[in-house]
Amino acid sequence: MTTIHVRREVHASLFARIHGWLKPGGVFAGTLGSGDNPADHVPDFHGAAMYWSHFDGDTNRGLLRDAGFDLVQADEIEDEGETHLWVIATA
Numbered sequence: 001m002t003t004i005h006v007r008r009e010v011h012a013s014l015f016a017r018i019h020g021w022l023k024p025g026g027v028f029a030g031t032l033g034s035g036d037n038p039a040d041h042v043p044d045f046h047g048a049a050m051y052w053s054h055f056d057g058d059t060n061r062g063l064l065r066d067a068g069f070d071l072v073q074a075d076e077i078e079d080e081g082e083t084h085l086w087v088i089a090t091a
Contacts, residue, residue, distance in 0.1 A: 002031045004084075008038065008053040011060075015067035022091035028069060032060045032085040034076045057085045064089055 003011055018028060033054020040052040055063070057076050064071060069089035077086050 004031075004033050004052050004054045005050070006053065007051075008033075008055055011055065012063050012066065015063055015069070019068045019091050024091060026091040028064075028087070028089045028091065030087045032057075032087060034060075034083045034085040060085050060087075 003014065006014060022028065033052075034057040035054070036056045036059075037052055037054050042050050054060070057074070061071060061074050064074075064087065069091060072088040072090060074085060074087045074089070076083050
């Protein structure tokens with residue numbers, strides 16, 4: 001799952017809902033933002049409107065923990081000039 005196209009104001013509640021969907025020990029795998037981006041909108045991104053919003057890596061790790069997840073791995077990885085937080089966590 002990626003959350004970068006969802007307003008960051010709802011990320012905490014989204015993580016809590018996802019945690020609730022999983023059975024105990026269930027796995028969450030996701031790609032999250034790793035830098036502070038309150039909101040970025042591009043009206044024409046390859047022919048469609050696109051929206052980005054995310055917190056920095058440490059805040060995202062905290063939001064996942066607050067939602068009840070145990071982080072197995074949460075690494076900031078650069079790929080093609082962009083850095084994302086790649087997460088594996090358990091419920």
